[in-house]
Amino acid sequence: MAGGGQVGAWRFSVAPMMDGTDRHCRFFHRLLTRRARLYTEMIVADAILRGDAGRLLRFHPAEHPVALQLGGSDPDALGEAARIGEAFGYDEINLNVGCPSDRVLSGTFGACLMKTPGLVADCVAAMRAAVRIPVTVKCRIGVDDQDPDQSLFAFVDAVAAAGCEVFVVHARKAWLQGLSPRENREIPPLDYDLVARLKGARPALTIVVNGGIATIDAAIAHLHRFDGVMIGRAAYGEPAILAEVDRRIFGDPAPDPAIGAVVREMSAYVRRSARQGTPPHHVVRHMLGLYHGKPGARLWRRMLSEQGAATPPDILDRALEAMTRPAPAPA
């Protein structure tokens, strides 16, 4: 299998999510799973070249393995941004060929690049020439009126010829006209079988399936056909599922991390971050779903969110205490 000495490195990952998987979120997810691969939000190559790369790219050493996702379509800019990302210590550079937001459309990057496999191949070649870490691509099965049976294979073959060995495939089309980014994550139908045919026909490539996978049971089922599974919304909205990943996906013998212990570690992190100028709600907003479906979930969510910018640094201790306090006896 492809991926150099890193077979299995893509077995389970948390998807890149703008406004979601920032460094605070990734630190939190890492406490729940030591093994999952984590992805940054998409960062536009030009922003790294022209903006404050230190602010955009810094991350905590605990986050490894962590991949930097880039947006762009200019090979030189992507090559340079990839080089900077490697220098910051990222384990992988991933190119976004899947995101259909307006911002992405106007900049000719994201999902519309499914229509120009040759340009993506040039981008991948430039990034590979600039770094030694793996360069990977996250794509759709097609866009607009493309026939996915044709577009997915043509795209993957062109980009693989430029040396990309790992593809994360969001198993639905993006419709670039008429659907919002959110609708584009829900309305075009999922076609896992097509992605499985890609894996069957191109066995040397590492193929990670993404889209609509909501539980660890579902992830395990997909692993019979794919090299890896990437989960986005379910991991963000219900992060406690990540606590099962090391044991159930990777077969680690250690018991799952206790949620209360994770909260206490995050509390120390929130306080440390606050001393360095990060408002606590920038961190705890990623933790709202931690008790999803469990007793006290509403209380937890309310306590973490109701004070907004005024959220105090000890909010997690307070919320944990309130969750474990016995309910008052009826009068």
Ligand SMILES: Cc1cc2nc3c(=O)[nH]c(=O)nc-3n(C[C@H](O)[C@H](O)[C@H](O)COP(=O)(O)O)c2cc1C
């Ligand atoms: C809020 C949000 C932001 C996203 N931002 C990105 C992004 O920056 N880059 C990207 O490739 N995909 C992005 N996506 C798409 C996800 O990575 C993923 O492909 C998609 O949500 C399907 O997986 P899921 O059904 O497990 O959520 C985003 C999705 C959501 C919900």
